[in-house]
Each structure stands twice: as structure tokens, then as C-alpha cells.
Amino acid sequence: MGTMQLESVPEPKYLHLKTVLSEALDQDFAVGEILPNERELAARFGVARATLRQALEQLELEGRLQRRRGVGTTVAPPRVGVDVGGAQHSWPGESVDGWEPVDAAEEAVLSPALLKLLGTAPGEMVLAVRRSRVENGQVLAAELLYVPASSVPGLSAIDAPAGPARARAVMRELQKLVLDGQDRSVELGSARPEDAKELDRLPGAPVLLVTTRYFTVAGTAAVSVATYRADTCRLTFGDSGDVQITHDARVAS
Missing domain, CATH: 1.10.10.10 (Winged helix-like DNA-binding domain superfamily/Winged helix DNA-binding domain)
Incomplete structure (x- = not known):
């Protein structure tokens, strides 16, 4: 140069x-x-x-x-295609979608916006399942799946050890419910320290936040907040309205 x-x-x-x-x-x-x-x-x-x-x-x-x-x-290297649309009537974890369970623990503090989205009151038990989306050995996204105990009765009986086993147990209980549908939104955000470390990014780096609300006839059963790297993602919307993330080499924003 x-x-x-x-x-x-x-x-x-x-x-x-x-x-x-x-x-x-x-x-x-x-x-x-x-x-x-x-x-x-x-x-x-x-x-x-x-x-x-x-x-x-x-x-x-x-x-x-x-x-x-x-x-x-x-x-940056060429990008790898990633689909985040998902089936409209499929719980997370029901299909082979590249997500790997990491852990599940009770979330002590939730933001007012998330409490409103979940329809829960402050202090109500909510389990947070952490998952990573991995393709070809590379972590492409980090997700927190929030599951209120009030919407999934079987959660209180889970005694699986901490780690992936507990995460899978929470998701199995969630999948016993009848899914009525889901909605999804995408916004630009900043990487939190824990997500930045997992995604090999710097804290505060631009990321795409894909928020999905899963609901039954009784109301919201779970909310997923998945964090994708904004520097490697281009969003497209298919005929079904599902959100897709396509990684193309050298595509202008």
C-alpha cells in the first residue's frame, strides 16, 4: 500500500x-x-x-x-452460509440444526424488557439454557434460551447434573408442550463480555441479536436470544417470512 x-x-x-x-x-x-x-x-x-x-x-x-x-x-475469509429461519412449528433442539447445549442454570436477574417478553414477574424462577451454534469446528453464534418454570411444569423436577446434560433435560421438558407458533426479530447490538469470548470477538463489537419467542395457547413458553457476529452476516427474508443469515464472500451491506 x-x-x-x-x-x-x-x-x-x-x-x-x-x-x-x-x-x-x-x-x-x-x-x-x-x-x-x-x-x-x-x-x-x-x-x-x-x-x-x-x-x-x-x-x-x-x-x-x-x-x-x-x-x-x-x-476476513469468505463466509459460510447459516440459516436461522427454523421451522415455525418446531421447538429448539428438535432438529439437527448445529446447536450444541452447553449448560442450564437459574437466571437470577432479568431485564425489564425480557420479563415483559416472557410474561413473568420479578423473582419468578426462569432457567437459562446456553447453547452454541457450531459449524466446521467454528462457533458462529451464542444463544441463551430463557424458560419460565411457570410455563413448563416439569422443570422443577429436573435433577440432571450441571452442564450439557441439564441443558438437554430442560429442552426435553419444553418439547413436551404443544407449540402454537413463534415470532422473531433482529436488531444490531453490542457483544457482551461472555458472548464476545465465545465468539472470539472484542467486548462491545457489533453483533446481530436474533430474538425468538416460542408460545403455546397459554402464552409465551420460552424466549431465545441468539448472538451472531455482525461482521460476517447478511440477513435475507424468505417467502415464509423466516429470517435467514447468509454468509457471502464480499457482499456489501
């Missing part, structure tokens, strides 16, 4: 720099290659480091770059 100065342009300087950097990534760098540090890049392009950071953040959101702990900023 040669030294160059950015000329005055009508668009914000960081967007023009993003375009220049994107062209350089195509021509001068290989997948997985580590970029020079911010000070060196800012000097080469004659911009402030704040402008450079804005451009790098945009490229990260578009899936061109990855920021990794202890490594730095690298050129």
Missing part, C-alpha cells in the same frame, strides 16, 4: 478512505493477513486516527475485516 493524501471530496472523509482501503485489500492483501497498525496506516493516508478508525469499523461491519484478540486487524 503506497503513501497517498486524500483530496477534498463531498462525502465524509472516512467513507472515501473506506473505499480506498477496500481497493487496497483486494489488490495488496491476502485472506488472514494482518494489517499495519493504526499509527502506520493513518500516516500513510494522511488522516487522523479517528478517521481511520471510522473507516476500519465500516469495513468490519461489511465483513471485509476482522479484529481478533491478541492478533490485530486481519483480512
Whole structure:
């Protein structure tokens, strides 16, 4: 990458720099290659480091770059397709969908928004099942599945040991109910420390939060909050209205 100065342009300087950097990534760098540090890049392009950071953040959101702990900023590899639509009348865990149970424990503190979504009162017992979505040995998403004890009578009788066995036991009890349907929403968020560690991201990195509410005729039976890496995901919506995440190489946001 040669030294160059950015000329005055009508668009914000960081967007023009993003375009220049994107062209350089195509021509001068290989997948997985580590970029020079911010000070060196800012000097080469004659911009402030704040402008450079804005451009790098945009490229990260578009899936061109990855920021990794202890490594730095690298050129992102091609993406792998992931479907998160799911069958409208299928409980989580009923089909082979790449999710692996990790643990289940009583959630002591829930946000007001989650309590409202679950239809539970503060202090009511809610079990949280943690699962990871793994494909080709790579963790693609981290999920917390919240299950109120009041909606699944068999939860209080579970005596399975902590870990995957307990998580599977909670899901088996949930699947004994008759699923009436589900709804789903997607929003951009920031990675919490525990999710960031599991996804090999930095805390606060942009992520996609896919929230799914499972309900029976009696009301909400469970709520899933799945965290996907925003820098590797492009959302598409099929004819059925299901949400899909497709990982394409070099797809603009």
C-alpha cells in the first residue's frame, strides 16, 4: 500500500478512505493477513486516527475485516452460509440444526424488557439454557434460551447434573408442550463480555441479536436470544417470512 493524501471530496472523509482501503485489500492483501497498525496506516493516508478508525469499523461491519484478540486487524475469509429461519412449528433442539447445549442454570436477574417478553414477574424462577451454534469446528453464534418454570411444569423436577446434560433435560421438558407458533426479530447490538469470548470477538463489537419467542395457547413458553457476529452476516427474508443469515464472500451491506 503506497503513501497517498486524500483530496477534498463531498462525502465524509472516512467513507472515501473506506473505499480506498477496500481497493487496497483486494489488490495488496491476502485472506488472514494482518494489517499495519493504526499509527502506520493513518500516516500513510494522511488522516487522523479517528478517521481511520471510522473507516476500519465500516469495513468490519461489511465483513471485509476482522479484529481478533491478541492478533490485530486481519483480512476476513469468505463466509459460510447459516440459516436461522427454523421451522415455525418446531421447538429448539428438535432438529439437527448445529446447536450444541452447553449448560442450564437459574437466571437470577432479568431485564425489564425480557420479563415483559416472557410474561413473568420479578423473582419468578426462569432457567437459562446456553447453547452454541457450531459449524466446521467454528462457533458462529451464542444463544441463551430463557424458560419460565411457570410455563413448563416439569422443570422443577429436573435433577440432571450441571452442564450439557441439564441443558438437554430442560429442552426435553419444553418439547413436551404443544407449540402454537413463534415470532422473531433482529436488531444490531453490542457483544457482551461472555458472548464476545465465545465468539472470539472484542467486548462491545457489533453483533446481530436474533430474538425468538416460542408460545403455546397459554402464552409465551420460552424466549431465545441468539448472538451472531455482525461482521460476517447478511440477513435475507424468505417467502415464509423466516429470517435467514447468509454468509457471502464480499457482499456489501
